[in-house]
Amino acid sequence: MDEPGRTLKEGAMSRPDSTLFPTGGTRYSDYLARSTLRSWVGMSFLSATLIVILGLLVSWSVTYLAGGADNLVPHLYYVPILIAAARFGPGAALIVALTAGILAGPLTYVDVAAGTAQETERWLTRTAFFVGIGQLMAWLVIPALTPVTEELRRMRQEFDIRRGLRHNEFFLRYQPIYSSRQRRFVGVEALIRWQHPVHGELTPVDFLDVAEGSSLIHDIGKLVIAEACRQTEDWKTLAEAQGQEPWYTAINLSARDLIRPELAYDVASALKRHHLPPELLTIELTETVLALEDAEPALEALNHLGVQLAIDDFGTGYSSLAYLNRFPIDTLKLDRQLVSRLDHDPSAEDLARGIVLLASSLGLKMVAEGVETQKQVELGHDLDFDLMQGFYFARPLRSDEVPALLLASTADQDLRPPASFRPNGKTPPTE
Ligand code: C2E
Ligand code: MG
Ligand code: MG
Secondary structure, three states: OOOOOOOOOOOOOEEEEEEEEOOOOOOHHHHHHHHHHHHHHOHHHHHHHHHHHHHEEEEEEEEHHOOOOOOOOOHHHHHHHHHHHHHHHHHHHHHHHHHHHHHOOOHHHHHHHHOOOOOOHHHHHHHHHHHHHHHHHHHHHHHHHHHHHHHHHHHHHHHHEEEEEEOOOOOEEEEEEEEEEEEEEEEEEEEEEEEOOOOOOOOOOOHHHHHHHOOOOHHHHHHHHHHHHHHHHHHHHHHHHHOOOOOOEEEEEOOOHOOOHHHHOOOHHHHHHHOOOOOHHHEEEEEHHHOOOOOHHHHHHHHHHEEEEEEEOEEEEOOOHHHHHHHHEEEEEOOHHHHOOOOHHHHHHHEEEHHHHHHHOOOOOOEEEEEOOOOOOOHHHHHHEEEEOOOOOOOEHHHHHHHHHHHHOOOOOOOOHHHHHHHHOOOOOOO
């Protein structure tokens, strides 16, 4: 488990384009047309080019053997033209149609040798038909190409994620969370990363959307639960050996994780395996999860286990206050966008103040995330946020960078962690 990152959020819930295979009442002919289209589009550039060339050669040979171009056989040329149109679009269709026109016309060896070469008009008419049909096909196929290409991109990415999971390329980074009252770090948020063999370290924005469109998000969820608990136990042992309070770990789960029936069981068995008290684990969920009808039993089960539940990115989207009472929530995380407006937009400050009041009257903890500047930290203290998290304090760290911070974090320490705890030792902005 190791390394740094960027950001994601919106779109994490979006589903893949399913227009290709509508669920209800799809006719077999539609299915056949679409799957044929999909195999053409999915074919590699080289294979498709070779098939087109082969199609032209076969058409020419059959025409030759059939005695020349002046019969029905030249219709075979439509096959490579249509393939080129479907795979490469109108430009390629035009080239292949013109080539077919030349091959099928007066240049056909048999016609010339037999003295039956077609007249120029017939040759031109045939070529015009080839071009026309090729362009019509390209025009018909192009609107369907985008979803097909998008679906194939997703399929390839799913395959790659599956391979990455098999090769243990996914790992967690941990971003420390600072307690305003205790003036020390009290927890971490685990953030998934993918050490891709070709593209380097990827952040959730690069793969979570695709994973959430398939069952892969369950594998990622299981991995995160197991690895975060394993790591939390290590740090708990370390903290206890130093006579310090253990840190809690917050993990992110997606909506699809929440409706997985074994979720509570997985969490319970990971806590048990690592001898962790449940309050050392916080599960962060976005507001959209709470709008799901099936969410309530899962949330109740998690609450029953004793783990903490947090609403991530609160204060944007469609923050509905109704669910704050309905669901067993412990923490609100103020959205990064709102926090970033705090130091220059009075209305953002008013809104944040209102949310803090609301949280305190409901007995909820408040976390400000995405804190980047000294001014935001001061406002955070002023607004009485319980916890703060952001690049001002530390970026998401590799697991091996965390113990130094854990051991250095004593009560009343300086607000800023030593520079070495920030990536590249950079000093964070002060304004
Ligand atoms: P989030 O849970 O709201 O996590 C905070 C994101 O903001 C993280 O991006 C973090 O690197 C970034 N961040 C933290 N402090 C600052 C700051 O001061 N300034 C700026 N500009 N950004 C900051 P990351 O790691 O790319 O994660 C993005 C989102 O992906 C997370 O948003 C979370 O919703 C999702 N995610 C991350 N890990 C997991 C996971 O293991 N499972 C699931 N289902 N979702 C995850
Ligand atoms: Mg989060
Ligand atoms: Mg967030």
